[in-house]
Amino acid sequence: SDIVDELKEALERQPATKDKEEKKALRKKKKQVRELEEYRDKLIEYDNHLDTLGGRNSYSKTDPGATFMRMKEDAMKNGQTKPGYNLQIGTENQFITDFRLFPNPTDTLTLIPFSHSFQYRYNRLPNICVADSGYGSEENYRFMQENGIEAFIKYNYFHKEQRPRYTPNPFHAESLHYNEGEDYYVCPMGQHMNRIGTKRDKTASGYITESARYKAKRCEGCPLRGSCFKARGNRIIEVNHRLNQYKRQARERLLSEEGIKHRGRRCIEPEAVFGQMKYNMAYRRFRHVGEDKVTMDFAFFA
Ligand code: SF4
Missing domain, CATH: 1.10.287 (Helix Hairpins)
Structure with missing residues (x-):
């Protein structure tokens, strides 16, 4: 100018x-x-x-508050995206206890702000939180632990691990023996993998994750080389100890008697409510435009 x-x-x-x-x-x-x-x-x-x-990568011209997302109901059957809001609901005995609309399609990032929304509404955080594996991230587990919320939240491989014929891959980093006292791993060939550093990553919400890096001393000529890893040089593994610790705790909780009860209820809690709304009451689309109006639209309905 x-x-x-x-x-x-x-x-x-x-x-x-x-x-x-x-x-x-x-x-x-x-x-x-x-x-x-x-x-x-x-x-x-x-x-x-x-x-x-804002932080999104698309928005609708007719409703700038709506973001293009993949929908479960895909009329064209070609994965075409449609503008929408990510509606999160919390239920108890199939009653909606809280709801909030999010512009981001991934559920992982919604758990903490949704918990804050619950706190704003009821002046306290929930005692127990049951959610599916889409919410099992380090940041979420940490938030739950720090705020005294008993979390029954699955992580991505929980279901796979529970299959009767599940056998862990012996070459996978999680299957390797770890010596906690001296901080080294032992590879399938019996070689020590010593710590070579720490890798820090930032999630979309700004949370910093830390992974410890371990390197094998000499992989050249190892008879297991072909099955062990594909990259060049000596094998390096990255392990997020904190996340693994949270996963162990989550597994323990989910497999406890109470955990089994909650897991059994999870599928008939929010899913039944969504079934009522979308199938029985045919509430499949918001009838307004703009986040405020859509929130109002759903608030009346809820
Ligand atoms: S390839 Fe390297 S890391 Fe893998 S088993 Fe052999 S020595 Fe161990």
Whole structure:
């Protein structure tokens, strides 16, 4: 904008001329200024789009609050995305205790803000939280533990582990023997894998995860090399000890008598409520546009 203003001013200050060549040059300059103005307007437009997006990677033009997501009901059967909101509900004895709409399609990131919403509504956090594996992240487990919430939340491989014929892959990092006192792993060939450092990652919510890295001393010529790993050099494993600890605790809780009871109820708690809403009451779409109105829409319905 500043450059455009400056150029315009300079062009206006130019004395009038009758020379054909000079006139042509002036016209060219004016055209360039107009082009610059167009670029500026485009940049402003892109900035506005980015502002509307926030942390999302899409939004609907007819409802900027809605994000394009893959829906379970896929009428076209081609995985086409549709604009929508991620509705989270909490239920107890098939009554909705709380709900909130989220712009992000992944459930992992919704558990903590949803718990805060519950706290805002009831002035306390829930005592127990039962949720499916889509919510089992380190950040969520940690939040539950720090806030004294008994979490019955599965992690991604829980179901696989519970199969009667499940045999863990002996080469998988989780199957390797770990010496906690001296902080090293023992690979399937019996070699020590010593700690070589720590890897830090940031999740989409800004949470920092830490994974310890261990490296085998010499993999060259090992007869198990083919089944062990594919990369070049010596094998390196990354282990998130804190997450593994949370998973162990979760497994223990989920397999306890109370855990089995909660797991049995989970599928007839929120799912039955969704069944009532979507199938019996045919509430499959929000009838309003904009997050506030959609929230109001669902609040009345709930
Ligand atoms: S390839 Fe390396 S890490 Fe794997 S078993 Fe052999 S020595 Fe151990």
